[in-house]
Every structure is written in structure tokens, then in C-alpha cells.
Amino acid sequence: MIPTLKEAIKLHQANQLDQAEESYLQIIKNNPNVSEAFQLLGTLYLQKNNLEKSEEYLLKYLKVNSKSSLALNNLGILKKKIKNYEKAENFFKKNIKINNHWDSRVNLGNLYLEIKDFKNSLTVFHNLSIEKKDSKVLSGLALSYFMNGKVPDAIHLFESLINENLYNSDCLFNYAFCLNKLKKYKESISILNKLIFLEPSYLRAYLIRADSFLNLRQMKSCENDLNAAIKLNGESLEALTALVEFLKREGRFDEIVEILKNIDFDSEENFFLLGLFLHAKLKFCDWNNLSSIQHKVTKLASTHGKGMDPIHFKYINDDPEAHLKVARNFWKEKFNFFKYELEINSSSEANSKIKIGYFSGDFGDHAVSHQVKELLINYNKNLFEVYCFSSFKRSDELNSEIKNSVNKF
DSSP states (O other), rough: OOOOHHHHHHHTTTTHHHHHHHHHHHHHHHHHTTTTHHHHHHHHHHHHOOOOHHHHHHHHHHHHOOTTTTHHHHHHHHHTTTTTTTHHHHHHHHHHHHHHHHHHHHHHHHHHHHTOOOOHHHHHHHHHHHHHHOHHHHHHHHHHHHHHHHHHHHEEEEEOOOOOOOOOHHHHHHHHHHHHTTOOOHHHHHHHHHHHOOOTOOOHHHHHHHHHHHHHHHHHHHHHHHHHHHOOOOOOOHHHHHHHHHHHTTHHHHHHHHHTTOOTTTTTGGGHHHHHHHHHHHHOOOTHHHHHHHHHOOOHHHHHSSSHHHHTTOOOOOHHHHHHHHHHHHHHHHHHHHHHHHHOOOOSSOOOOEEEEEEEEOOSSHHHHHHHHHHSSSTTTTTTTEEESSSOOOSHHHHHHHTTTSBOO
């Protein structure tokens, strides 16, 4: 007996997705003109993360009803999931223009946060907050304040949401994230403990808490959280990268090789991990398949070169153009990731001094530092501000002398 659309929807609402899927397919097979089933099936496939099928059925429904708010919003969510941000933005904006759809407006604000367009995220969430006191909106607004350097406004709003019991999981995470970036690690951990108690599967909560533990030198707790994140989702690139970076810091290179040996390095987003894999093999003298890995690194660097640390790339390639491409892409991503910290920590007092930055791994008892010591120590402080960015931690007499002489180290 063929189920009715009402019966299929009931299964869908009860989260019986397999049975609902079968019912929708039977309905469509029996009567292809039941167009509403296309939209519902596309939504169901989105829930099951079958994005190809989801897009197929949602687009079919749009051919029948080009103004469907649900289909347009879900297509925006789908494109955001696969990081096609331009198309996601287009779907959200189209839905807002046609339907003034609330969820698409919230999703657009979150998209801007994800792509680090904090000026636009602030505008979107500010406008939404005027219309409705919604926890998702106010949490997004608070995070947008923070990312735009309005730290007191952000913290005040987060605290108000928590005190008034208007928070959700994302609000707790965003607040903990901000506390972590302000180096208030214990306070961040306290908020994340609450979040993980309420929602044990919130993967990014473990990663931020791990970072706070790391900065407090609580290494065992840090490692436990990283392993918990991997257990939740072993395919999460963010979790995998955090664990590998931790093991690299601890000098456990054999474990890095074991973890990464089955990764698909042909994927562009995994190119960064290929550099860590190569670096780890070299560190503990594992020469197995090294030449084929070197060849793969060189080949992939010529096509995209995204994400790999230039220091890792230098081990296997002498082509200056290839080095330039890898370094340019690496630092472009790094700048996009850290630039909000410049706004958060920037001084409100403008001055006309020329700012000079020195980047090096050799600020210490090293030939390079001995050569530039006088320059770093005796510059005209009335005309210049000097900032040193060190790749490594050092503690020796020359390092201390330089550190005490420049404006910021």
C-alpha cells in the first residue's frame, strides 16, 4: 500500500528518516506530480548529509516553485556545507529578497562569520537584533562585536545572555572561544565544561578546551580532549590537524606518521597535512617511500600549494617560484586567520610612527641576531615602532636583550 504524504511527513517529523525516505520515493514513483515530496525528500537528504541527492531534489522542486523559502534556504545551507560560499550567499540573499526569510538572514550572518567577513556579519546581526530578541542572533552579534575589536560590548552581551538564561550551545561556545582568545583560559574551560555537559557531541568545544589546557601547560588534559574530538569525528580535518600539531610539539613524530599514513593527500585541503607527514618522517629518519612523497609534494605544490608550511616544503624543493607560491598561499591563509586578533589587540591611540616588523626563527644566540642586534636595539624610538615575530621560543641573553628593546615581541 502506497503511503500518503501526510504519513510520510509524520515519519519524517519522528526522525524515522529511512522509513520517511522510502515513503517519499514511493509517493514520487506513484505520482511524479506530487511536487511537495521533492522538497521534503531534498530536506531529508540534507539531514542525512547526502548532499548530491539533496541538491537534486531541491532543484527539482524549485523548477515547480521558484520562490520556495524552504528550498532556497536549504540550498544555501547545502552550499555552505561544501564551502561554496558564493552560491550559498546567493541562495540566502535570494530568499531574503523574495520572502524576507528569517532563517536565511541568520544563516547569512553565520556565513559571514565563517568566511571572516566580520563587518557584514555585524551589520546583519545588528539589524536582526532590532527586530527580535533571539538567542542565536544575539550570540552572533556578540561574536561579531568581538571580531570587530569591540571586546567590552561582546563580553557584556555574552554575560547578559547567560545571566538571563537566553543562551544556547553556540552561545556558550562563542563566549568560551572569545575568552580563550583573550587568554582567560580557566574561564573558557569553565564555560566549555558546561557546554560539554549539556551537549557531549559538540566537537569544537573539545578543540577550544584542548587549546586552553595547552596554554595552561596541562598536557594530559589537552591530549585527552583532542582524542575525544577524533573519537567524535575521525574525519574532521580541524580535529586531525590539532592532534597532529600537538604531537609535533611533543616530538612524537612516529605517532604522526601512523595517524596520517592513510590520508588522501591528493585532496587540496589535506595538502597542509602532507607537509606535516613529510616533516615527521624526516624527523625520525623514516625513509620508506620518501622519494614518492617528495614527488607528490612537488607535483601538488605546482597545482595549488595551499596550506603547506614553507619550512616543510624547503626540505624537498629548490625551485624559488614554487617556494614563492607555497609561502604566499600559506601566509595569506595565516593572515586571514589571525587578522581579527590585530583588531582586538590594537591600540585605540593612533600615532604617526612608522611600524617595522621583523620575522625570524633566530632571535637569540645565533649569527643572524648578532648581525642585526644593533639595528634592533638602537633604533630611533621617536620615529619607529619595532615588532618582532619569532618562529620559536628561545631563552638566552641576546634574546632577552632584543625582547626588552623592541615595542612588541
